[in-house]
Amino acid sequence: MTLLLLTHAACGLAAPAHTFTPTKTRTAELRYIDDVPVAIFTGTPEQIGQQHADLLAEPGKAALDFPKRFAAEFGLEAFWPFMAQAGRTLLMNTPERHQNELASIVQRSGFGDGELAVANTLLELRRMGCSSIIVEPSRSATGGPLFGRNFDFATLGELHKYSILLIYRPEGKHAFASVGFPGLVGVFSGMNDAGLSVATLDVEASADGSRKFNPAGTPLAFVFRRILEECTTVDEAEALLKSETATTWMNLAVCDRDGGAVFEITPETIARRDDDQSLVRCTNHFRSEGLTVGETCDRYDALGKLPATSLFDVSAIQARLHVANQERLTFQTMVFEPRELILHLALGEPPSSDDPLTRIELTSLFNAP
Template identity: 25%
Template sequence: MLPFDAKPASPVLLSGSAYERGHAQATKAGVSDQQIRTAVLGRVDQASAAGLLDTDGLGYIEAQRAFLLTEDPDTMAELAGIADGFGLMEDDLFVHQHITILRDLKTAAEIDTDGCSTWAVGDSEDGPLVVKNRDFSGTHLGVQRVFLHEGPDIATGRMICVGSAGSPGAYSSGINAAGLALVDNHVGTRRHGVGWLRYFAMTRILATCRTVDEAVAFIAARRHAGGGNLVLADRSGATAAIEFGTDTFGIERGAASWRTNHFVTAKMMDCNLLENGDRIDENSSVRFDFLSRMVPNRRWNVAAAAALMASHAEDGPDMAPLCQHPSRDDSQTISTVIYRCDKASLHFLEGNPCSGEWRLFEMPV
C-alpha cells in the first residue's frame, strides 16, 4: 500500500554516454530554454552583479575547470551535452555549479543561499531510509526532475537522481541500483581549494560505489573543493554523515545520521562560515537540534518521515522549521525526497512538504 496515495511515476530516462545523457535533457526533461535561462543564467547574472566573477573568482573557475577535466571527464562531458542541448554557454553552466563557493570566497556578496535538512536511518519499518528537504532558490521550482541515468560510465548499473534540468547528475540527491543513497547540504566554509566539486563527487559515487564503505573510501582518496555535508545509507543499513574540507573531513557513522547547514565535528566546526541575517544559517542549529532529538529516538517508516519533514516552528513547542516557506528573496523548501535503500526507490514531492502530491519512483528491473 502506497503512503499518502502516492502516485506511481516514471523518471526521465537519460541513456548513453555522459555527453548524450546531458544533451537529452533538452528534449526529454520537458523544460523550456527560457526556464533554464531563468534558473541558471539568472543566478549567474546575480553572481556577476555581486562581484563574484572578478579576477580572483574567474581565476578559481579556470583552475577548477582544468582540474575537473582531468579528474572527472564524464561529468564535464555531461555538462557539455547540457550546454549544447539547451543552446547555452558551457562556461555559464560551469560557473552556476560553483556559485556557493564563489560566494564563500567573497563573504560580503549579496546572493541567495541554499540550505537543506537531511537524515538517514539504517533500520526502519521500510528498511534503510535517506531523507532530504531541498531548500534552494525558488527559480528551480518547475525545473526539478527525477532522472534515471544508464550508460557505460555507470558501473553500478543505473542511478536515479533528483536534480534540476540544466545541471548534471546528482545535483541534490540520488540512489543507485545497488541501494546506495545520498543527499547533501550546503555549508559555507572558510577553507576552499581546487578539487572535486561536491555535486560531481556525488554523481561519481553513485556511478561507482555500492556501499557506504566504498563511498567513504572514494571521498578520502581525493582532494575536494570543500564545503557541504553528505548523508548516506546503503542496503545493509550502514549510514554516515561526511563534512567536506579540502583534504580533511569530519566523518560520523552509526545507526542514524543527520545534518543541516553547518559543521558539527571537532575536525570541521572551526571552518564554519555563517552569515548574520541569513535565514538558513540562523536556523540551522535549531533544525539540527530538532533532528538530534527526533531521528535517533523513534521507529521510522516512509509516512512518518514525510510528516517530520513537513514540520514548522509554529507547529508547537520544541518544533523547528524543516519546511521553509518563501520570505523575501530567501531560499525555500522546493522539494522533499525519501529514499528506500532496500527497494532502490524514492518518494518525491515538489514544493513544500506540508502540501502537494507525493509520487513514487521505482528502479527498473
C-alpha cells in the first residue's frame, strides 16, 4: 500500500531550468524572491482556485502527472482508479470552502480531478520522513522562538523542481504561507499572519491500538490548513485538532509567538508534548506515554545536541537540520521566526539543508496591496 501511494515520487519527467514563469494579474501574482518562486492568491475560495489555475496550470500538469507515471513505472496502472477514488472520497470530508477551491482549480486548469485528489491526500496515502526543532525564546538569540524543519521525500530527481511558496489571502480568514507544490491546497508546512507555524511529520507505529487509517476522518493537510486560517496560538490549534477526527497517525509541530509543542495524532488520541530544556524536537516517531512503541532515532538525537548554555540563531538551527538531513530525500529546509513573520527558506537539489536560506519577510506578502 505504501509503495503504491508514493504519489509525488516520479521518474523520467524533466522540468525546465526555471519551472515557474513570473506572471501578474489584477488579483494574483507569481514572482521570484531570489531563487524562491512565490505565488500569491487573494479572495473567495472560487477566486483563489481560479488564480491557482491561472498561475500554475502548466507546471501543475507536470507535477500532478507524477502519480500516474509512478504507477506505470512499477506496473501498477491497475491500482490508479482505486487511488483516485480513495482521494475523492476523503476530500468529501473537507470543509466546503476547500472543496470549492479544488473544484475551481479543476474547472479552470484542466487538471484531472483524480490527480488533484491524490495529491491533496498525500498524508493519508503515502509515507515520508522529516525533522523539526523548536527553540523556545529563552534559548533563542533573537528573543523569540525559532522553528526549523526539513521536508524529506523521495524526489527521484524531479519533485524538488516543483517546490513553491504559496501565499494565501483568503476572504474572512487569516492570511498564510504554505511551502508546497502546484495543485496542493492542503498544508504540509506553513505560517500565518499571527505567526502561528506548523509542520507535519509522518509516523509509522502507535501503541494506542488505533487503526492506521480511518476513512471517516478529515484529510489532515486540510485540518492543518484550517489551523493556519482560523487559529493564532498553539492552544487554539490543539482545540481545533481535538474537534476533528484524524485519518491516520501523524506528528504536527506547532509554534506561535511564544513557543511551541508537538501534537502526536492518531484516530483515537491527541497527545501534546511540550518543551524539554526549552527545545521541542520531532522526527517520525511518537514519544508520548501510551503512543510510543520505544523506537529510537538518530535524527532526533542529533537535533538535541545543542550546548545547554548557548543562545541559538537561524544559522545554528540550520546546522542542526543539516546534521539530521536524509541526503537525497531532503529538498525543503526552512526556519520560521513567528514573532517577526520571517521565513528562511531553501528549495532545491537535495540535500537542501546546507543551501543558503532565502530570507522572506511575510508581512508585506500577507497584506493585500
